[in-house]
Amino acid sequence: CGKKLELEKGREIHGQVIVNGFEYNLFSMIGVMGFYVKCGEIDDAYKVFERMSEKDLLAWTSLVAGYAQNGFPRRALDLFFQMQEAGEKADSVTLVSVLPAVGDVKDLRIGKAIHGYALRLGFESKVSFTNALLYMYFECGCERIARLVFEGMSS
Missing domain, CATH: 1.25.40 (Serine Threonine Protein Phosphatase 5, Tetratricopeptide repeat)
Structure with a gap:
């Protein structure tokens, strides 16, 4: 993630995902969560995860990996x-x-x-x-x- 500019663009996309009704689409939300993980915004990734109505193995694994990769091994x-x-x-x-x-x-x-x-x-x-x-x-x-x-x- 190219930091500030890409983070802003990603947040815009996240907003569009919600506005366009894809907030309940598991794959869309895993993608948004993955974006935040790659940008090192692990708290935002967790917020997305928490709001997911359904959590599958990919969602769990993505967040576990995100915590591990971003220096939070105990949380992982x-x-x-x-x-x-x-x-x-x-x-x-x-x-x-x-x-x-x-x-x-x-x-x-x-x-x-x-x-x-x-x-x-x-x-x-x-x-x-x-x-x-x-x-x-x-x-x-x-x-x-x-x-x-x-x-x-x-x-």
Whole structure:
């Protein structure tokens, strides 16, 4: 996002989405939310999310990723757990989005739980997931486990 000018233009588009009756269109609102995330306006992204009448996995994942990417790892984790409590099941994209937050807060217990969840669902073969897992283990100071994960990638 090219900062101020693009942010103004994005806010205008957001207004037009509402004026033209697309406020209840899930995909339109996810797009608006994604715009705010990319501009670093995470509070605005959250406001859009909160106003959504329906929240699907993409909406949840977009906001989890937004918090993680914008330096709010604890909030990303809180939202990830809220998502699960709301009955949404994480997919590999969600896990790739939340694992860096786990590494940033260095919570190995949560990281191992997510790793186990991913193994049960067969996500370990996805390169993007494995890369996020490696980052998390290294950030948590578990080089030995990271090495085992890496060696498992090669085989």
